[in-house]
Every structure is written in structure tokens, then in C-alpha cells.
Amino acid sequence: MNAGDLLDRDARLAVAPPIPTLTGLLAARAAEHPDREFLRFDDGSWTFGEVEDRTSRLANRLIDVDGVAPGDRVAIMLPNVVQWPIAWLAIGKAGAVSVPVNSSYQRADLEFVLRDSGARVILTDAEHRPLVDEVRDSADDLSGVRVVDVDTLEHLPAATAPSVTVTGDTLANLQYTSGTTGFPKACMLTQDYWTRLGWVCAAAADLGPDDVVLTSQPFSYMDPQWNTALCLTIGAPLVVLRRFSASGFMADVRRHGATFCYVLGSMPTLLFKQPPDPADRDNRLRLVLCSAIPVALHAELERRWGTPWREIFGMTESGVDLVSLSDSDVGSGRLGRPVPTKNVRIVDADGTDVADGRSGELITSGRPMMLGYWNRPDATADVLRDGWLHTGDVAQRDGDSLRLVGRLKDMVRRGGENIASAEVERILERDDAVVAGAVVGVDDELFGEEVKAFIQLASGVDADRGTAEAIVARASTQLARFKVPRYVEFVADFPRTPSERIAKPALKARAAERPGVTYDLRPSRRSERT
Known part of the structure; x- marks a missing residue:
């Protein structure tokens, strides 16, 4: 364009x-x-x-x-x-x-x-x-x-x-x-x-x-x-x-002659990990809008189905805030620019705008926008301040576009380092053996928190220590040492929110109630615990 x-x-x-x-x-x-x-x-x-x-x-x-x-x-x-x-x-x-x-x-x-x-x-x-x-x-x-x-x-x-x-x-x-x-x-x-x-x-x-x-x-x-x-x-x-069925979705796209669809969450990864089909490019799609396109898969998604995939960002509270319409954003992880009816800022904890390239909370104003939370005046006042919606997302400017870094409340604090779970998850999900991952902090006497990864494996991959070690080893070539997961637990699926995000509180509650095998991959203490 x-x-x-x-x-x-x-x-x-x-x-x-x-x-x-x-x-x-x-x-x-x-x-x-x-x-x-x-x-x-x-x-x-x-x-x-x-x-x-x-x-x-x-x-x-x-x-x-x-x-x-x-x-x-x-x-x-x-x-x-x-x-x-x-x-x-x-x-x-x-x-x-x-x-x-x-x-x-x-x-x-x-x-x-x-x-x-x-x-x-x-x-x-x-x-x-x-x-x-x-x-x-x-x-x-x-x-x-x-x-x-x-x-x-x-x-x-x-x-x-x-x-x-x-x-x-x-x-x-x-x-x-x-x-x-x-x-x-x-x-x-x-x-x-x-x-x-x-x-x-x-x-x-x-x-x-x-x-x-x-x-x-x-x-x-x-x-x-x-x-x-x-x-x-x-x-x-x-x-x-x-x-939604990953195995049947593109067949439905062809059958109905769809020219546009919106996907989000794990859907792009699940679609891409379906076996390639000679009919993949046999479709009428002109555009796919998506929230959270996997960065490493973005160009591959476009090549496989022969249609542009473009990022759009919003939440229930604000509808739509950012959209990427440029080919140059493909594979960059950028979210695009604000739509003309919205203003966005990136601010620190005091509400002061941060410099370009620095991380801060993404806040947005304009229309569309919710009126507030029903029967929740305190919660409304917490997120809607002076006409600005505080999204809870951590972002930074990248040229004239924006990039998400993580969530304010979705960080692992290991020693003196703050680790954005989303960053580690993106690296894990680039792995062919991984369908989806969720990174959380778990209590640790020495560091306060350690990094744990819950991983859903691709079909046919063995859920054993060797697989855990191989996935973490590959991730360690792309992550700083302190960000590399120490613990890995394999899961069959994830509890999800209505917006297809992994519901981490529900995941933690499920793991506490029905713990699976957790592999401790710290070199000096190679053990398993349940």
C-alpha cells in the first residue's frame, strides 16, 4: 500500500x-x-x-x-x-x-x-x-x-x-x-x-x-x-x-468464498502447524486481520495462503486503537499506528510520557470507548483516568509505529531483573515442537521468582525430559540467560479467556489442583517434581 x-x-x-x-x-x-x-x-x-x-x-x-x-x-x-x-x-x-x-x-x-x-x-x-x-x-x-x-x-x-x-x-x-x-x-x-x-x-x-x-x-x-x-x-x-477448527478452517474459507476473516490468540499458530495442503493458496481471501500475529510466522503465513495478514490492536474496553496497514510491518512485531479517532501515549508509572524506544504503559483515548464497568465505579476510576484508558499493556515506540513488550501484571521478577512473559513465550512458540506456551513466575528462595514455562506440544512430540531440554536449549540461543525457563511442564491444552488469551490465573489454579510433571532444568539440580 x-x-x-x-x-x-x-x-x-x-x-x-x-x-x-x-x-x-x-x-x-x-x-x-x-x-x-x-x-x-x-x-x-x-x-x-x-x-x-x-x-x-x-x-x-x-x-x-x-x-x-x-x-x-x-x-x-x-x-x-x-x-x-x-x-x-x-x-x-x-x-x-x-x-x-x-x-x-x-x-x-x-x-x-x-x-x-x-x-x-x-x-x-x-x-x-x-x-x-x-x-x-x-x-x-x-x-x-x-x-x-x-x-x-x-x-x-x-x-x-x-x-x-x-x-x-x-x-x-x-x-x-x-x-x-x-x-x-x-x-x-x-x-x-x-x-x-x-x-x-x-x-x-x-x-x-x-x-x-x-x-x-x-x-x-x-x-x-x-x-x-x-x-x-x-x-x-x-x-x-x-x-473454530484448525484442521477445517481453510476448507471452510474456500467453501464459502470468504474474502476476509479475523483471527487471534493461538489461531494463527494452530493454522500454520496444520500439514501443508496443495490447496492452501486456493482461496479468495483479500485480507486477514489478526491480533498478536506470531512474529516469526508472519511472512510465512502470508506466503502459505497468498494473502496479506495485518495486525489490529484493541480490547473490549476500547474497541480498536491501532492498525497496521503497511507491508513494512510484516514480521516486525509492530502494531501499526493509531486509528484517526484515537490518541495513544506510552507513559511511566507517574503518567509522564516516556522517550521513544523506552517501555511504558500504553494508554488510549477517543472513540469507540466503553462508558465504564457496570456497577464497578472503583474499577472504572482505576482504568479511565482523565479521559485516558489505561490498558495494562507495556509498549514502546518503534519509528511511527508501536510494539508490545508485555503486560504490567504479566512479568516475572527474577532477582533484580524484570522479565516480560510475552517475550519468552514468543521465542518458545517459534519452535516447531511447540503449539503454544505460557510463562509464569514461581516462588524461589534465592531469586524471589524463577521462570516456568507451560508448553503445549505439537502432535507426535514426546512429552519427556529430552523434549523439554531441547526446547529450552533452542530458546537459550535467543534469550538472555536470566530469561531462559528453569522449569517446564507439558500440558494438553490451556484455559483461555474470551479473547483467546491464555488465562494464567486459571492455569496456575489448575496446576496447583492437578499438578503434572515439572522438569527442573537447572544444570546443578536435574530432578523432576510433581
Whole structure:
């Protein structure tokens, strides 16, 4: 992309979306192109006109039968089925607030979200109804939550959109974060948040009505929701897979003719470690956006599938902050530049901007941005200070771009050295034997903390001392001695957050409850402990 293209893209990114609500976008698309495909699932597809009709029917049902009023919270506990986005958009039409619930939640998780959000209604299906009923029956304060079985909603009477005022400032979601530091917190996200996120990503990716967008994340996560806003923005179809499968993902991309997708977390590494296929480059992809592209694999990912992979950075609280549109960023680890609607700074502990090349906390301001955390004024005040969101990410400037170094709370403090877990993890994951790694600090009498690596191995690799020694030996050629893991424990998988980050508190808790074999690789004390 040349400089002129970048300037033109920046101009489009800086413009506010002309329609500030999801409900307004859906109405506009249905009026313009009622027969154009909007949603495609395994069991069928639905046009903009059909979705406009079904969401109006459901919105009226929620108001007339379930007593939903503007501002009421309505939970959605469903897998990736078409009723999920229909429920989300219908709740918005009713002026109410969606509360996405992970469909894999168990009793304690569901009880917490229902109680914390104050949800009056929950939409679910036959599979999840027994759990919902169990929670309602066991907690007096939740017994009044109305349950709507989506399987009973196929023949609702025809209706026009309800006469409810919905603006860009209307609260749309209580979107629960992963809860990596205690109980999950609900980000308050407005209609404006979603339309801006869709608008910015559409402009950044240069997408239009001839594109086909594909997503494989659970709909309760952020990504399918902003993908829906994106498709409402450009008037293009959204293909929703039941779940992510590394072995079948690219076949689905080919089968559906997808031109754009977003992946994150371990997904790029898992995709790359699939056996090469002569059909790898047989696809219509024009662009893949990704958060945390493995640096060592970046160029290889592009070569293998014959399409650009570009970095995009954001979080639930802030939507999108940085995007890389330049070929020169490939394989550099740079995150790109701020989108025109955002300002970013890198600051020290006192809030003072640090010099270029020095590390500090990344903070961001602008739009989109959450209003704050639901019922958490102290937590809101902690991260939103004087209009700036404190991300907790450690970054540094690299030319006119930025580079992540780690997390403020994800450091190993060994002796007098601070070690960014993310740096060690990136080196480990370059190894062909490694699918994913997580580095944590463990107590040590001499150094305070020592470096421990939890490692998920590639298929067919033996989980033994020899493998641990070989992986650490290869990493030691790229890391300072004090950063090299002393301990290695192999795991079959990792607990993950909704954003596909490894949930380290859950990992540590699991290791404490069900410890595996840990290899101590310090030369002077070659032992194993359980």
C-alpha cells in the first residue's frame, strides 16, 4: 500500500459513521437490498429483509409478552446459531441491553452474570434450559428471571419495529471481560461503540458489499458481534462457523468464498502447524486481520495462503486503537499506528510520557470507548483516568509505529531483573515442537521468582525430559540467560479467556489442583517434581 492509499484510508477512518445505531443500519440495509444475503450458518442463510422482519417480531414479543422496557438487561445464552444475532439486534430494537453469556458456562458462572447484570430475561435453547432452570430454582433472587426458549419463536406474529427511541448513546451491551484478575467485569458498550467499530474496521480493511466475511468465534465473544456490525456497515454477508477448527478452517474459507476473516490468540499458530495442503493458496481471501500475529510466522503465513495478514490492536474496553496497514510491518512485531479517532501515549508509572524506544504503559483515548464497568465505579476510576484508558499493556515506540513488550501484571521478577512473559513465550512458540506456551513466575528462595514455562506440544512430540531440554536449549540461543525457563511442564491444552488469551490465573489454579510433571532444568539440580 502506497502513501497516497494510506492517506485516503486515514481520511475514511476519521469520518464518523453516518448511521449511529445497529438498528438503523439494519433498517437501511433491509430497505436498500432486502433480498441480499446477510447471515449464513450451517443450516441456512437469511437476507437483510428477513432479519429485519424477524428482529422486529422478537422485539415486540419481548416488550408485549416479557415486559422488557428500555434499559432492561436481557441475557443471551446460545451457541453459534442464527437466533443469537437476531436476539442481539432485537434486544437493541426494544431499547434494552444485551448480556452475552458464554454457552459453555456452568452454574457458578451463569449465576454470577445473571445476578451482577440484573438481567430480567434470558433467551436460551433446549440444551441450556436445564442449567438456567437450576440456577433460577436454587437462588431466590434469580427466580423471577423470565426464560424465553428460542425454539418457540419461529412463528411470532408479523410486526413493524417498535416505536422505541434508540440513539448512538443508548447502552447496547454489558460485555463481560474474561475475569483474569478476579470476577469478570461488564464493559458498558453503546450503539455508537458498535457502529464505530464496524465502520473503522470496514475502512481499515477496505471492505465493500462484494466481500464475504467469515467468523468462527463464539457469538458471546466480541469478534462475531463486531463482524456483524461490519457487515451491516458494508451490506455484505457474514458466514458464521459453529466453532473454530484448525484442521477445517481453510476448507471452510474456500467453501464459502470468504474474502476476509479475523483471527487471534493461538489461531494463527494452530493454522500454520496444520500439514501443508496443495490447496492452501486456493482461496479468495483479500485480507486477514489478526491480533498478536506470531512474529516469526508472519511472512510465512502470508506466503502459505497468498494473502496479506495485518495486525489490529484493541480490547473490549476500547474497541480498536491501532492498525497496521503497511507491508513494512510484516514480521516486525509492530502494531501499526493509531486509528484517526484515537490518541495513544506510552507513559511511566507517574503518567509522564516516556522517550521513544523506552517501555511504558500504553494508554488510549477517543472513540469507540466503553462508558465504564457496570456497577464497578472503583474499577472504572482505576482504568479511565482523565479521559485516558489505561490498558495494562507495556509498549514502546518503534519509528511511527508501536510494539508490545508485555503486560504490567504479566512479568516475572527474577532477582533484580524484570522479565516480560510475552517475550519468552514468543521465542518458545517459534519452535516447531511447540503449539503454544505460557510463562509464569514461581516462588524461589534465592531469586524471589524463577521462570516456568507451560508448553503445549505439537502432535507426535514426546512429552519427556529430552523434549523439554531441547526446547529450552533452542530458546537459550535467543534469550538472555536470566530469561531462559528453569522449569517446564507439558500440558494438553490451556484455559483461555474470551479473547483467546491464555488465562494464567486459571492455569496456575489448575496446576496447583492437578499438578503434572515439572522438569527442573537447572544444570546443578536435574530432578523432576510433581
